Every structure is written in structure tokens, then in C-alpha cells.
Amino acid sequence: MNGELTVSAASKDTLPTVFGYIGIGLAFGIVGKAAGLSPLLVTLMSIITYAGSAQFVIVSMLVTHSPIFSIIFSVFLVNSRMILMSTTLAPYFKRESMLKNVLVGSLLTDESFALGMNKLNYSDSHLNFPWFNTANVISYLTWIISSLVGAVLGNFISNPEKFGLDFALVAMFIGLLYLQLISDRSINFNLQLIVVGFVLLAIYFGLIFIPSSLLILLVTLVACSFGVVMKHAFF
Amino acid sequence: MPSFNFVLLTIVGTGIVTWLSRIIPFVLLKKFQLSKGVIEFLSFVPIAIMSALWFENLFVQHIGQLPSIEWGNLLASIPTVISAIISKNLLVIVVVGVISLGVVRMVLGM
Structure with a gap:
């Protein structure tokens, strides 16, 4: 990764995350097909809902014939972390038009957000529309195509987990977290480590009584507050 | 359905x-415009969200009890973290991660 904010730089920067989308997209297509969704519906969900892990939640709730409002509410909870991510990202696009802001927001994902946050460390804290939109569109198309392929292949592969592909996303979070830790100089390194340790404890104990759909958002909010308090008290 | x-x-x-x-x-x-306090708060979002998304995958939830450990993901995380430290390259990290979990599942027969 370097400081360039061009379409070709974005394509290079996004390449590693593409593998994550292919792995999980294929898995989603296979799971959706196995649950009884047609390849058409699988693909429509990837185009319209476009919500990664939440799409697995939708399929499992459809299978159990959950009421539509409880499905929509669960998806809202799982994706409410998007609000935090777009709030963090939006100030960097203040000078771009409203349409471009909405376009960047519409296709924002955990991964493109994390890539963008990493890019800031190389680009002198700047982001622009061509770079971010390219990262977003590559991710979007890869996700749609892989879930369609997964749904079509679904008849032949019964156990996608066997290949370890579902770990691609987790590996990506590990990689992006590490790269963020070593390159973000705006927050003291030890303070960042302390916040990461706090998140580990909060997730572990939170899992006892907080549904996992809500946990990521709550832990993030509490960990950010904890970080601010620690920063003022000790750093 | x-x-x-x-x-x-x-x-x-x-x-x-x-x-x-x-x-x-x-x-x-x-x-x-966001206030300075909110911007400071949000500066912790990237590391907090990424570590939360990782750690959630290391455990299996049992409401009312301590979570159990997802051994496959935990074991596969070790070479993945090491590859991150050595390579600092996202593509390498993802490939090492996928291979690691594949190997862990094969060895442990999960």
C-alpha cells in the first residue's frame, strides 16, 4: 500500500480482500442453496441487502419461518455498526458531492472501511472518491458473482467449511488490525494494545449475556469510550 | 422455505x-460538523471493530454461561498473526490464514 489515491492503486490495494469475498461469497451461495433458496434469490440478496454475515442470519431465520419484522430488526442490529463506520469515514468526503457521498456509503463494508482507515496512514490522512469507490465496486461485484457461483455449485459441494475458506474473513480482520496497529501514529501504540485487550475481555464476558447480533456494536462503543478515558488519564 | x-x-x-x-x-x-470529543471517540472505532470481529470468531456462545473456545479458529489465528508480523502483507496473511485453518481441520479431523 502507498499514498496514491488512484483507480489502479485502489485495485491493487483491494486485491487481498477479494479472496475473502470469494471464500465467504461461495460459502453463502452454497448455504443459501442448501437451505432452499434459488440462485436468483441468493443473487438478489447479495445485490440488494449486501450485508455479508447478516445474509447468513437472514437465511437461517427464513428457514425457521421467522416473522419478517424480526428478520429486519435482527439485520438492523447486526449492521448497526455500519452507522459507526460511516460516521468515522464521512468527514473525509465532506468536499465531495452529496451523490458521491451516498455512493461511497451505499457500498461500504467492514473490509473497505478497514482498507480506507489503513490507507489514511499512507496518504497523509486523505481519501477520495475514485479510490474508495473502486475498492467498493470491486468488493460488490466479487461478492455478487461469488454468491451466484456458490448457489449454482451448491449441488456439487456439500461442505464448504472443509477447505478453510471461511477463515479468509477472520484472517483479513487480523491482518488489517495488525497493519492498523503498526501504522496508525495518531494513537499511542501501547494505548491501542490496551484497547485491543479490553475488547478481548469485553467480547468474552459479553458473550455470557448479550446476543452476538448486538455484541459487536456494544463492545465497540464501550471500547471507544474506554480508549478515550485511558487516553486522558494516562497518555 | x-x-x-x-x-x-x-x-x-x-x-x-x-x-x-x-x-x-x-x-x-x-x-x-462533529465535535472534537466525538472525533476522538471515533478514532478508536477501527481497532475496536476489527478486534471485536476477530475475537467474536474465537468463541462459541452459550447464553448464561461462559463461552467455549472455537479451537479451529484460535489455532489458525496463531500462524496468521505470525505471518502478519513477518510479512506485513494482507494477501500473504489471508492465504496463510486459510491454509492454516484447512490444515488444523485436517489434523484435528473437525
């Missing part, structure tokens, strides 16, 4: 709430 129309309606409904979560901050922040 429910009818085609029910599924389609679900897709559109979940699509709308997801889209709104994604774009409303962009629309609002075009007009409003």
Missing part, C-alpha cells in the same frame, strides 16, 4: 435498513 414473494420482501426490507445505516451519517455529516 417461505414463498418467493416473502423472501423477496425480506430482501428488500433488510436492504433498506442496511442502506440507511450506511448512508445516513454521510448525508448528515455533509451539513453538520
Whole structure:
């Protein structure tokens, strides 16, 4: 990764995350097909809902014939972390038009957000529309195509987990977290480590009584507050 | 599986709430300025969210009890972290991660 904010730089920067989308997209297509969704519906969900892990939640709730409002509410909870991510990202696009802001927001994902946050460390804290939109569109198309392929292949592969592909996303979070830790100089390194340790404890104990759909958002909010308090008290 | 129309309606409904979560901050922040305190708070979002998404995958939830450990993901995380430290290259990290979990599952027969 370097400081360039061009379409070709974005394509290079996004390449590693593409593998994550292919792995999980294929898995989603296979799971959706196995649950009884047609390849058409699988693909429509990837185009319209476009919500990664939440799409697995939708399929499992459809299978159990959950009421539509409880499905929509669960998806809202799982994706409410998007609000935090777009709030963090939006100030960097203040000078771009409203349409471009909405376009960047519409296709924002955990991964493109994390890539963008990493890019800031190389680009002198700047982001622009061509770079971010390219990262977003590559991710979007890869996700749609892989879930369609997964749904079509679904008849032949019964156990996608066997290949370890579902770990691609987790590996990506590990990689992006590490790269963020070593390159973000705006927050003291030890303070960042302390916040990461706090998140580990909060997730572990939170899992006892907080549904996992809500946990990521709550832990993030509490960990950010904890970080601010620690920063003022000790750093 | 429910009818085609029910599924389609679900897709559109979940699509709308997801889209709104994604774009409303962009629309609002075009007009409003965040205070310094909020910006400081948000500066912790990237590491907090990424570590939360990772750690959630290391455990299996049992409401009312301590979570159990997802050994496959935990063991596969070790070479993945090491490859991150050595290579500092996202592509290498992802490939090492996938291979690691594949090997862990094969060895442990999970």
C-alpha cells in the first residue's frame, strides 16, 4: 500500500480482500442453496441487502419461518455498526458531492472501511472518491458473482467449511488490525494494545449475556469510550 | 422455505435498513460538523471493530454461561498473526490464514 489515491492503486490495494469475498461469497451461495433458496434469490440478496454475515442470519431465520419484522430488526442490529463506520469515514468526503457521498456509503463494508482507515496512514490522512469507490465496486461485484457461483455449485459441494475458506474473513480482520496497529501514529501504540485487550475481555464476558447480533456494536462503543478515558488519564 | 414473494420482501426490507445505516451519517455529516470529543471517540472505532470481529470468531456462545473456545479458529489465528508480523502483507496473511485453518481441520479431523 502507498499514498496514491488512484483507480489502479485502489485495485491493487483491494486485491487481498477479494479472496475473502470469494471464500465467504461461495460459502453463502452454497448455504443459501442448501437451505432452499434459488440462485436468483441468493443473487438478489447479495445485490440488494449486501450485508455479508447478516445474509447468513437472514437465511437461517427464513428457514425457521421467522416473522419478517424480526428478520429486519435482527439485520438492523447486526449492521448497526455500519452507522459507526460511516460516521468515522464521512468527514473525509465532506468536499465531495452529496451523490458521491451516498455512493461511497451505499457500498461500504467492514473490509473497505478497514482498507480506507489503513490507507489514511499512507496518504497523509486523505481519501477520495475514485479510490474508495473502486475498492467498493470491486468488493460488490466479487461478492455478487461469488454468491451466484456458490448457489449454482451448491449441488456439487456439500461442505464448504472443509477447505478453510471461511477463515479468509477472520484472517483479513487480523491482518488489517495488525497493519492498523503498526501504522496508525495518531494513537499511542501501547494505548491501542490496551484497547485491543479490553475488547478481548469485553467480547468474552459479553458473550455470557448479550446476543452476538448486538455484541459487536456494544463492545465497540464501550471500547471507544474506554480508549478515550485511558487516553486522558494516562497518555 | 417461505414463498418467493416473502423472501423477496425480506430482501428488500433488510436492504433498506442496511442502506440507511450506511448512508445516513454521510448525508448528515455533509451539513453538520462533529465535535472534537466525538472525533476522538471515533478514532478508536477501527481497532475496536476489527478486534471485536476477530475475537467474536474465537468463541462459541452459550447464553448464561461462559463461552467455549472455537479451537479451529484460535489455532489458525496463531500462524496468521505470525505471518502478519513477518510479512506485513494482507494477501500473504489471508492465504496463510486459510491454509492454516484447512490444515488444523485436517489434523484435528473437525
